[in-house]
Amino acid sequence: MKITDLRCAVIGKHPIVRIVTDEGLHGLGEVEFTKSYLKPFVLHFREALIGEDPTDVERVMLKIRQRGSFKPYGAAVSAIEHALWDIAGKAAGVPVYKLLGGKVRDKVRVYNGSIRQKRTGDRPEDYAADVKWMMEQPQNFFMVKQGISFHSNMKDTIEDFHYGVTQKKAGYHGAMDQGMISERGFNHMLDCVIAMKEVLGDKVSLALDCGPGWMLPDAIKFARAVEKYNLMWLEDMLTGDYVPWVNPQAYRELTTSTSTPIHTGEQIYLRHNFKELIETQAVRVIGPDPADIGGIAELKWVAEHAYMHSILMAPHGTANGLLGLGALINVCATLPANYIAFEYPSASDPWWEDLVIGLPPQIVKDSMVDLLEAPGLGLDIDAEAARRYLREEDAGFFD
Helix, strand or coil, X not given: CCEEEEEEEEECCEEEEEEEECCCCEEEEECCHHHHHHHHHHXXXXXXXXXXXXXXXXXXHHHHHHHCCCCCCCHHHHHHHHHHHHHHHHHXXXXXXXXXXXXXXXXXEEEECCCCCXXXXXXXXXXXXXXXXXXXXXXXXXXXXXXXXXHCCHHHHCCCCECCCCCCCCCCCCCCCCCCECHHHHXXXXXXXXXXXXXXXXXXXXXXXXXXXXXXXXXXXXXXHCHHHCCCXXXXXXXXXXXXXXXXXXXXXXXXXXXXXXXXXXXXXXHHHHHHHHHCCCCCEECCCCCCCCCHHHHHHHHHHHHHCCCEECCCCCCCHHHHHHHHHHHHCCCCCCECCEEECCCCCCCHHHHEECCCCCCEECCEEXXXXXXXXXXXXXXXXXXXXXXXXXXXXXX
């Protein structure tokens, strides 16, 4: 089998990768909806892939893996890797999880980071009402994640929240504010945590997406202040999201200062850049994204290495879309006992659920997702239904 073409079309907001072969099989991969500008980065790899056997996934990846980088630029490589595995599974007639060593769980646990409504504000009562709404959703999530501090609007809406520079109309998702947090801002965040925990109790766990942007002294002080609320984790306080460095030494100081679990990793590209975080016990939880780290094989390697160092695993995935859900389900079915849950990605537009073939009517039941048993990553796109969303330049995407 040989690759005859690599195509990429932006469908809605997502760049969708389609690898075509001379035996009629195709593979699909999806880039986060926040990265619609990455289509040219995907197509940059076209000439390198044509003529290769897509079922030799690692051999193909050796040609392109070094051309990616930290979020967002690892996404192009990652989506191609997903499409290669999709073809490999279809060619073998098995789900991709079988090619990764087989499943260790029959259902995969997920948490809620994407099913949300627009919050009424940034006051404690607004946060409390928001998590109450999340608790009432039919998925019955065991855990919800909320954005606070630099990963929320409170940095703009709370007067004198911090002493750093505040960016206005930066124009980029992930533009970073940073600075020492004021006493007013600090107390406001604590009040929001208290309000949410009063609603959630111990029935639904709470994690906080915090930044990046914190200074280390503030991060230590806050992590200690919330210890009694038994949070699942504090995410991306120092670095993370679109920050192209890791800073494990500072994370280790934060981690060893508190019993509150510290989490990072969604922006990190390749196993090599997790090495020091893991081997120095710099965090308690890592959250690589299979659509950013370089693909599902990279994520599995990192999970195994973290397991040997007793570090927990909670993959990121909120904007990965429904095809991205297929990649998350397959790889997380194979992960070791340090796996907690992955961040469930919902459809970026309601009509996506009419385009994707292979999903059950209710995907999440009691915070669990069934494995996809169709060959490959288990999902496909209804080409005829999707054509209405194609741009004129992408008219041949499904041919």
